[in-house]
Amino acid sequence: MNLTSKALLLLAGLALAACNNPRGAGTFGGGVADGFGNNDFVDAGISTGNLGDPNDPRSVAHFQQRIGDRVFFTTDSTALSAEGRATLEAQARWLNANPQFSIIMEGHADERGTRDYNIALGERRANAAMQFLIGQGVSANRMRVVSYGKDRPVEACPEQRCWDVNRRAVTAIAGVTG
Amino acid sequence: MTRFFVFLTALAALFVTSIAPMATQAQPLRLQITEGVIEPMPFAVPAFVPENSGGSQYGDALARVIAANLSNTGLFREVPQQAHIARITSFDAGVSYSDWRAVNVQALITGAVSVQGNRMTVKFRLFDVLTGQQVGDGLQFAGTTDSWRRMAHKVSDAVYSRITGEGGYFDSRVVFISESGSRINRVRRLAIMDQDGENVQFLTDGRAMVIGPRISHTGERILYTTYETGTPRLALMNTQTGQRQLIGDIPGAQVFSPRFTPDGSGLVFSAARGGNTDLYRMSLSSGQIQQLTSSPSIATGPSFSPDGRMITFESDRSGTSQIYIMPATGGEARRISFGQGRYNTPVWSPRGDLIAFTKSHAGRFHIGVMRTDGSEERLLTASFLDESPTWAPNGRVIMFTREAQGGDPSLFSVDITGRNLRRIPTPGPASDPSWGPLRP
Numbered sequence: 001m002n003l004t005s006k007a008l009l010l011l012a013g014l015a016l017a018a019c020n021n022p023r024g025a026g027t028f029g030g031g032v033a034d035g036f037g038n039n040d041f042v043d044a045g046i047s048t049g050n051l052g053d054p055n056d057p058r059s060v061a062h063f064q065q066r067i068g069d070r071v072f073f074t075t076d077s078t079a080l081s082a083e084g085r086a087t088l089e090a091q092a093r094w095l096n097a098n099p100q101f102s103i104i105m106e107g108h109a110d111e112r113g114t115r116d117y118n119i120a121l122g123e124r125r126a127n128a129a130m131q132f133l134i135g136q137g138v139s140a141n142r143m144r145v146v147s148y149g150k151d152r153p154v155e156a157c158p159e160q161r162c163w164d165v166n167r168r169a170v171t172a173i174a175g176v177t178g
Numbered sequence: 179m180t181r182f183f184v185f186l187t188a189l190a191a192l193f194v195t196s197i198a199p200m201a202t203q204a205q206p207l208r209l210q211i212t213e214g215v216i217e218p219m220p221f222a223v224p225a226f227v228p229e230n231s232g233g234s235q236y237g238d239a240l241a242r243v244i245a246a247n248l249s250n251t252g253l254f255r256e257v258p259q260q261a262h263i264a265r266i267t268s269f270d271a272g273v274s275y276s277d278w279r280a281v282n283v284q285a286l287i288t289g290a291v292s293v294q295g296n297r298m299t300v301k302f303r304l305f306d307v308l309t310g311q312q313v314g315d316g317l318q319f320a321g322t323t324d325s326w327r328r329m330a331h332k333v334s335d336a337v338y339s340r341i342t343g344e345g346g347y348f349d350s351r352v353v354f355i356s357e358s359g360s361r362i363n364r365v366r367r368l369a370i371m372d373q374d375g376e377n378v379q380f381l382t383d384g385r386a387m388v389i390g391p392r393i394s395h396t397g398e399r400i401l402y403t404t405y406e407t408g409t410p411r412l413a414l415m416n417t418q419t420g421q422r423q424l425i426g427d428i429p430g431a432q433v434f435s436p437r438f439t440p441d442g443s444g445l446v447f448s449a450a451r452g453g454n455t456d457l458y459r460m461s462l463s464s465g466q467i468q469q470l471t472s473s474p475s476i477a478t479g480p481s482f483s484p485d486g487r488m489i490t491f492e493s494d495r496s497g498t499s500q501i502y503i504m505p506a507t508g509g510e511a512r513r514i515s516f517g518q519g520r521y522n523t524p525v526w527s528p529r530g531d532l533i534a535f536t537k538s539h540a541g542r543f544h545i546g547v548m549r550t551d552g553s554e555e556r557l558l559t560a561s562f563l564d565e566s567p568t569w570a571p572n573g574r575v576i577m578f579t580r581e582a583q584g585g586d587p588s589l590f591s592v593d594i595t596g597r598n599l600r601r602i603p604t605p606g607p608a609s610d611p612s613w614g615p616l617r618p
Contacts (some may be wrong), residue, residue, distance in 0.1 A: 112563070114536050116390060117499060117567065146408065156361035
C-alpha cells in the first residue's frame with residue numbers, strides 16, 4: 001500500500017460538481033479510480049485526497065471538470081468523435097504537464113448487448129482512447145486499462161439518453177507515480 | 179483481506195434400492211416430447227404414506243414438490259388431491275384403478291416415507307391407470323432429512339424419465355449472480371440454488387463485482403470472473419470446501435468468459451488486450467496457457483461440444499457478432515450463423531445436437547437454438563433483453579436472463595420447443611445462470 005498511501009485516491013462516491021462536458025453534464029459519478037471492486041481500496045477505507053480548485057489548471061478538479069475526463073461513443077463503435085479527440089488532446093496536454101499522475105483508462109458499454117461482448121467492446125474503447133493519448137505523447141507506462149462492460153453505468157434508464165452517456169471511456173486519475 | 183464463504187455441506191449420498199414390482203411390466207406410459215405435446219398428461223400424486231410418526235411431517239411436502247416439478251415442465255397436469263376418490267393409506271395395498279380413471283388420472287404416483295433420527299427413507303411407485311399396470315420397479319431412496327427435497331426431486335426425475343424416455347433434470351443445481359442495490363452501484367454475489375429456486379446459498383460477499391459463473395460438469399467447481407484486484411480476473415472455486423484461487427493471468431489483459439472443458443481438466447477463456455479479444459485454453463494441472471484464436475477482432479463466449487473436440491464461440495470478424503465452430507485445439511473456424519441480426523453467447527447442448535444462443539435484431543433480444551451446422555434456427559423468446567442461455571442436464575430446457583425495459587433482471591426457463599416460459603423464483607434480481615449436472 002505504499003503507492004496507495006501517498007496516492008491521491010479519489011473514491012467514486014465523492015460527490016463532485018458536474019463536469020463541463022455537455023454530454024456528460026450531471027452524470028459525474030466515476031472518473032476516479034476506483035472504489036468499485038477493488039478490495040485493496042475498500043480495505044483501506046475511504047482515502048480523502050485534495051482535488052484542488054477547478055480554477056487551478058494544475059488541479060485534478062480542473063482535469064475532471066474543465067477538461068472533461070471522458071469521451072463518448074456511438075452504438076457498437078470504438079471510433080473517436082471530433083469532440084472526443086479534442087477532449088483527449090486537452091487531457092494529453094494536462095497529463096504531459098502533470099507527469100506525476102498515473103491513469104486507469106476505463107472502458108464501458110451501454111446495456112444493449114450481452115455481458116461478455118460488452119467487456120470486449122469496453123476494452124476496445126479504452127484502448128482507442130489510450131492509443132490516442134499515447135499518440136499525443138503520454139507514456140504508455142502511466143496507463144492501465146480496465147473494462148467494466150455494461151456493468152458500471154453512470155445513468156440508469158432504458159432510454160437512448162442514458163445509453164449515450166454510458167458508452168464511454170473515462171480517464172481516471174489513479175495516483176501519483178514513482 | 180477477510181474472505182467470506184458459505185461452505186456447502188456435502189449431502190450424504192442418497193442410496194437407491196429397487197422394490198419388487200406389484201404387477202408385471204407392460205406397455206409403458208409414454209409421452210413423446212419430440213412430437214410436440216399439446217395436451218399435458220394428467221397425473222395424481224397423493225400425500226406419501228408416513229410409515230412411522232417421524233415420516234408424517236414429510237408425506238404431503240414430498241408430494242407437493244413432485245407435483246410442482248412435473249407441472250412446471252408443462253408436459254403434465256396435476257389432478258388435485260381434493261378431486262381424488264381413492265385414498266392411499268398403505269404403500270403396498272392394491273391400486274383401485276377405476277377410482278383414478280373416474281377422475282381422469284393417467285399417471286399415478288404413490289409413495290411412503292419413514293424417518294428415524296435424521297435418516298429418512300422414501301419409496302415410490304408409478305402406475306399407468308389406463309392399462310392398470312405398474313410402470314417399472316418401485317424405487318427407494320435413503321438419505322438425511324435435510325435432503326428431503328432432493329429425494330422428492332429424485333422421485334420426479336424417475337417419473338419424468340419413465341414417462342418421457344428422456345433424462346430428468348430436477349435433482350440439479352444452478353449457479354447464478356444474485357444482484358442487489360441500485361443499478362448505478364450494483365452489488366453482485368455469486369450464489370447457488372436448486373433448479374426450482376430453493377436452498378439459495380451465497381458464495382461471495384458482494385464486495386467485488388463478479389460475473390459470468392460456470393459450474394463444472396460434475397458440479398463441484400465454479401469458474402467466474404471477479405474484479406477483486408481492480409481488473410477482471412478468473413477465479414476457480416471448490417463448492418465443497420469453499421477454497422478459491424485466481425487463475426489464468428495474462429499480463430496487461432482483461433480475462434473473462436471462462437468455461438470448463440467437459441472433462442474438467444482445463445478451461446477456455448477470453449483475454450482482451452490492445453483492442454483485440456482472443457480465446458485461450460489453459461490446463462488446470464500444469465497452468466499452461468495456449469492461444470486458440472488470433473483474429474484482429476472479438477472472440478468470446480466459448481462453449482465446448484460435449485465430447486470436448488470442438489468449440490463454438492462468437493466473433494465479430496465479419497463485422498458483426500456471429501457464431502463460429504472450430505477444433506478445440508484452435509485452427510480454422512467455420513461460421514454457422516447467417517440470419518439477420520447479431521448472434522452472441524453460443525452454448526452447446528449436453529446432447530450435442532443443438533446450439534443455444536442470444537440473438538439481437540431490430541431492437542429485440544431473443545434466445546434461440548440452431549443445429550450445429552447452423553440450420554433450423556428457431557427463436558424461443560423475445561423481449562427487451564434476453565441473454566445468457568444455459569442448458570438443463572437433459573438438453574430439453576434452457577434457463578436464461580431476462581430484463582424487462584426499465585426492470586431488474588431475473589431468471590426464466592423455456593422448453594426447446596419455445597413453450598412453457600416460466601420465471602424462476604430468486605431472492606432478488608438475478609442474472610447469468612449456469613445449470614449444473616444431475617446430482618449422483
